[in-house]
Amino acid sequence: MTIAGSDSGGGAGIQADLRTFAFHCVHGASVLTCITAQNTQGVTRVDAMSPEAVTAQFEAVMIDMRVGAIKTGMLLNQEIIKTVAKKLVAFGCGNVVVDPVMVSRAGAQLLDDDAVKTIREQLIPLAAITTPNRYEAQILADMEIHTLEDMQTAAQKIYKLGARSVLVKGGGFTNELKGIDVWFDGDRLEVLQTEVIDTPHTHGTGCTLSAAIAANLALGKPHFQAVQDAKNYVTEALKYSLAIGQGQGPVGHFYPLLNRG
Ligand SMILES: Nc1ncnc2c1ncn2[C@@H]1O[C@H](COP(=O)(O)OP(=O)(O)O)[C@@H](O)[C@H]1O
Ligand SMILES: Cc1ncc(COP(=O)(O)O)c(N)n1
Secondary structure, three states: OEEEEEEOOOOOHHHHHHHHHHHOOOOOOEEEEEEEEEEOOEEEEEEEOOHHHHHHHHHHHHOOOOOOOEEEOOOEOHHHHHHHHHHHHHOOOOOEEEOOOOEOOOOOEOEOHHHHHHHHHHHHHHOOEEOOOHHHHHHHHOOOOOOHHHHHHHHHHHHOOOOOOEEEOOOOOOOOOOOEEEEEOOOOEEEEEOOOOOOOOOEOHHHHHHHHHHHHHHOOOOHHHHHHHHHHHHHHHHHOOOOOOOOOOEOOOOHHHHHOO
């Protein structure tokens, strides 16, 4: 199940999540938190769902289906974060992937300023894994991140907030760290690296990665395996990203499957 916002352009958010679930052969349920008017060039409007609507969607799915894993994406405001955290606790949800979405690559603010504290205190402690990008990791770890060592320190600091594991993602770098991620679970500190894909069309990478991790957890894969396989999936999707729209196009999910016949 994904708990996230809608992207009218179809590249990120709920749309990316459900597509990723489908390509992992797992059924996807969704709890919509907000509706963004968005395309490859940016976000022009955001309408929040009410906490009651979020609760009703969550309960409708949870009381009826066996949910193997949950990912959270754009939660927008404090009220929605608190609502989601409360429900995750009430239903004893274990395989929770928290993508602490704050700002889009194109620079649009996707989270209210006062909501960072609520993510840190109420949501991160419920995460089996949290997947901040460079910018989000800087905020959560309260430090600047310039080097691989900084990424490792940030992962360790964010782990102390209560997540069972942390993946600091390196898509936001413009140097040799681009595409390098750091994973820490309180014991193992791993560096993940795939080939760097030279494309401006990276819309939806973070959503796709966290959705793929959730799908892999639902399929029963061990945590680190779930992350490694998800990273490989995103790399493929970046290879086949779509130059649609006037701005930053979305990652492509279809072509690797078509190529496999
Ligand atoms: N150009 C690229 N080549 C290879 N991997 C990339 C590239 N850009 C992003 N990634 C990977 O995509 C995943 C999502 O990371 P990132 O883009 O930092 O997240 P977000 O979309 O949340 O900002 C990470 O595994 C990151 O390393
Ligand atoms: C509704 C919504 N959710 C999330 C993102 C972040 O996207 P990305 O995966 O590129 O970080 C977005 N742009 N819109």
